[in-house]
Amino acid sequence: MNGKQGDNQIQKGNQYNQILEKNVRAMDEDTILTEYLISMMNKIFDPLPVPFILLDKDTKIRMINQVFADFLGFPKEEIIGKPVLQVDKYSRFPYVFKTKKPEIAWKHTFENGHTAIVHRLIVSDENGEVKYAVGMVLFEDLEQFKRIVEKNRLLETELHLYKNQLKEMHGAKYSWDTIIGNSEKMAHAKFIGKRASSSNSNVLILGESGTGKELFAHAIHNGSVRSFSPFVKINSAAIPSELLESELFGYEDGAFTGAKKGGKIGKFELANSGSIFLDEIGDMPLKMQAKLLRVLQEKEFERVGGNSIVKVDVRVIAATNKDLKKLIEEGKFREDLYYRLNVMTLEIPPLRERYGDIEELVTMLLKKLSNQLGRYVSNISDKAKEYLIGHNWPGNVRELENVLERAINLTDSDTILPIHLPVYLTQSAKRVSDGPIRPLKDVIEDTEKEAIVRCLEYTDGNKLKTAKLLNISRSSLYDKMERYGIS
Template sequence: MSNKAKGKKLDEIVIDNMLISMMEKIFDPIPVPIILIGKNTEVIMINQIFADFLGYPKEQIIGKKVLDVDRNSRFPYVFKNKKAEIAWKHKFENGHTAIVHRIPVLDENGEVLYGFGMVLFQDVEEFKDIIQKNKLLESELSLYKTQLKEIQGAKYSWENIVGESEKILQAKYLAAKAAQTNSNVLLLGKSGTGKELFAHAIHNASNRSHYPFVKVNCAAIPQELLESELFGYEEGAFTGAKKGGKVGKFELANGGSIFLDEIGDMPFKMQAKLLRVLQEKEVERIGSNSPKSIDVRVIAATNQNLEELVAKGQFREDLYYRLNVMSIYIPSLQERKEDIEILAYKLLEKLSNGMGKYVKKISPKTLEYLRGHNWPGNVRELENVLERAINLTDSDTILPVHLPMYITQRTVTKGEGPLRPLKEIIEETEIEVIKRVLERTKGNKQKTAKILNISRSSLYDKIERYGLE
């Protein structure tokens, strides 16, 4: 290196040190914990109040990897994802739970230069006190509005319904058409196929999207409570009735949509009352003699065959035809296996972000097993299998060894793949173990070979064979 280059490098170091020294002078008096992380996740600067909060002298923190200071830190994930985490609840290694910011600072090429961290509230109780002082929970009315918003919001849109198979595209096409009308919609399909996703998307794509979206699971509410849940009651209507009465779900959904899930489980007596609401477009609370007009679009869903229930006398025929204006069948995962790969990767992204693990790949053999399974639990089962796999893997790739045995070691039946060869199982296990030890030794092959009790040449052969460089 030339003297000029050396001088330039030295100048940069001096400037960096001056900048850090200046930042310490600025941030140390501030009574808010602040930390600056380098691009390799080393601690560059921390103010005194943060060092005291962590329980270490500053000189013991500076230069250390952030995970060595707090093993629960999510800064490595923030650097990997390049997305800020604002007002996150975080439990530090010392037991404190706080509300924090984690912000990656990027250069003009989008690469991470630094990470900036700040503790907004040093414990959750402090956060709650601030909320109360600002009167965010001032009255029952504000709490009621918050709860109402939670039950009214339709969270999903067409983008959340993943797949390119003909059957799922046909279902989306029909649903999009239904969204442009005010007609009732009946969603049919097995459990776990995504009927609720379709209900959300239909509401969000309709002219009712700015009005409430209210969900009711007809199978989850006891029969004796279902009428009061759906239609509400007046004060004093029965023993134990709340003072002031209660607004029913249909009134809450006025102007918007109500999603009646598991409609096939609705008691026969209630079916007659629901039919009247659909015909007359009005509801009457229990204990009231004055009906109220409502404007609600009903989106119903069931995994049962309603025509069979009608034939058995278990579901009203007139109600069935009233609901079955726009009937949409949601295909099972077994009927659209060509969507499994794209679905798996979409779910993997969602789960990885939620769990804070950098799992981004699925090996070709793993995908083969996923496509070979029948998926009786549909998309919900696939999501559970992937969540389990993410918990098991120590790398960024899901391998067959991370799948449940009922998927990888199924018996040979018509239409399914063969049992796994022993050689394949051994190779996958070798790959996973070598990866794990290399990560632990930070790529030191001599230490890795010693831990695995194999020669270095044998380790190099396996690394080259499995493409683990």
């Protein structure tokens, strides 16, 4: 090559470099960096035996290592670039992006039926905006995870177990801010409850099942001077009568056959200087009522099988859904105990007496249940809301929560419609106007309509499958859909 040819080659090389630099400058710097990082992550994580995945803010899969692709049962090239819900329709990553909160060691069942323990982590920029999410499978086999947990349990000491138990028991989770409702009766109940918080007197909470008596007990303790001391709960109806005394007051070593070596501390001792919540007090046996009365009067008791006196300073918050005065007349509840407990009485109104609170309760419960279920349902149609407000709610707030949880599981959108509500609830308004008995024809038509709608939802609108599942002809299905106005 002569000198002139060499100069031409150098000149062409310089021109190529200039074009390359110009193109590189035109590219988005973040894109270059991201592609470089993803390339590096592929090299790092692909050989690792731990399933690993990277998603961008649009929930599209940017990187997945081979072991994770094999775990999901897809080739890598079919996964990259797809939204995560197309690969695993049960994925909670869209929810993680929405809440901006990581999920650590969650149990997750993938679309292919595999159940595993997973991490879902977020990567944010300096402004707090989530740019990426990272997923890792910790245990591909749930049995493997269970075996490790079991081994760890064997290594734990009894003292450590007691500490964990005490930590769970000693905290009141709810405050006045977490109790929903501003209707007149609810506002009055909260006013009395706050007054009870500021005193040191015993409290008796009355109300139907499902009205939120335990929430008020938590709030009363949290609002009192005892809020930094233990809050211990016990359900008088859930514990057999022969075991209730030892649960409340503890027992000494060798007190009875099967007693734990060294004895056991009771709930009243655990609650010393704090509060004890005695739920379902109306179901407490008469023998135990006498012992409880002594604790309230003398602030002392003896452990089962013991002779020494144990002094305690405990505030009692009791609750019941029963008529204690009627139980007194029947000889099932001690009158002297009733007056010891009935110092500050708080009556929680049933939901049918506070319809003005239903909308606020629905909003709160939808948010709570969406978090629990991983389903993003935040709206409810006006007609569905109308049915909720028109219902009598014999099960109170607990029934409302169950109805909403059922509806969230049935809907495929972010809105609850009347069809997602139970039949007994949607028909209650008709029963009010039509009288207690409806024509059999109307009942059958309502049931038939609901069956068709649910089957169409199940088959994603496939009318041929729907007709086969309902065991009717396709023309008959079309006729019924037209008659009932089903689109």
